[in-house]
Amino acid sequence: MLVLGIETSCDETAAAVVRDGRTILSDVVLSQVDIHKEYGGVVPELASRKHVEVISMVIQEALERAGVNPEELDGIGVTRGPGLIGALLVGISAAKSIAFALNKPLIGVNHLHGHLFAVFLERNDIQFPFIGLVVSGGHTSLYHVKGPLEIQLLGRTRDDAAGEAYDKVAKLLGLGYPGGVVIDGLSNGTDPGKLRFPRALMENDNLDFSFSGLKTAVLRQAEELYGQAGYKNLPGSFHPLPVPHKGSGVDSGVKLIAAAFQDAVTDVLTAKGLRAAEMYQADKLVICGGVAANRELRRKMNSEGIRRGIETVFPSPRLCTDNGAMIAARAASLLSLGMVDNLDFGAKSRW
């Protein structure tokens, strides 16, 4: 089964061809990070415009690299939501056009289910049920994945997503955008125990998350270290950083804050992910979404998972951030169960 997957929910224009929901034949991702960087976050209107500009090219490239003729496709999967409405509509329109022109089945995919299904692209030994933790820029959600059609939400963030917290903290520390990878780099080799930030909602059976208090605690700490309105006037080369992701020229106080922040986030994610696996007697915890690229999270999950007898599974970093292959994988699972959509569906930005 050959499926074309199309993803435009946020700031990546992506398309991929996947065989049998398992084998990536091509995977083209065009990131808009450089466009949104100077605004410190994704600007929805700019994202939509860029998607429109490049979507045909990205799809064409995916088909060419796969060596697949569009007529050979068994179906087209596209992200239907959640995401930015204008951005989603670009992918959906493209997918509908192709499906209509070639008379192929079309499947609207939930982006978060796509993140979960990325795991099948690298592992053919994953069986249902498992616990899935999606940690991304817009979501922090725990699922009991009982089967392809039984994906039960167990808990989610009540305020900021983990990736959003990374991005906001990086911004307030003047570290640039997107923040996750910068904080990941700065924390590497920095003592996370010099400062201590709160871990929210840690009571026993609570599977929800909250990161906005942590973000505020980080702000207070930065103000304390650098003066009330002064954390923006940090010494020397701090603003802007020359090569932030290499950690050069960053004040050591900032590094301590970054590392302690990351320690708090990864503690909470690790504790709750593994707790869910124990509560639902699952032997595997799949961690996906952009924040799953984080090295400290991987380290903690793996060592704590081994201790508790739960296998923690991370897709490789490229499949953790947004891509078309995960959408194709999810679409293939639905298509093989006969789940096809009509051509008249709309975007579900808050799905």
Ligand code: ATP
């Ligand atoms: P959603 O999937 O919720 O719609 P999104 O698609 O924007 O949101 P992703 O592309 O899956 O999210 O992930 C982007 C997020 O991952 C950003 O917040 C980014 O800071 C974070 N991120 C990326 N790499 C790392 C890393 N190494 N450590 C921590 N966070 C990271």
Ligand code: MG
């Ligand atoms: Mg993104």
Ligand code: FE
């Ligand atoms: Fe995503």
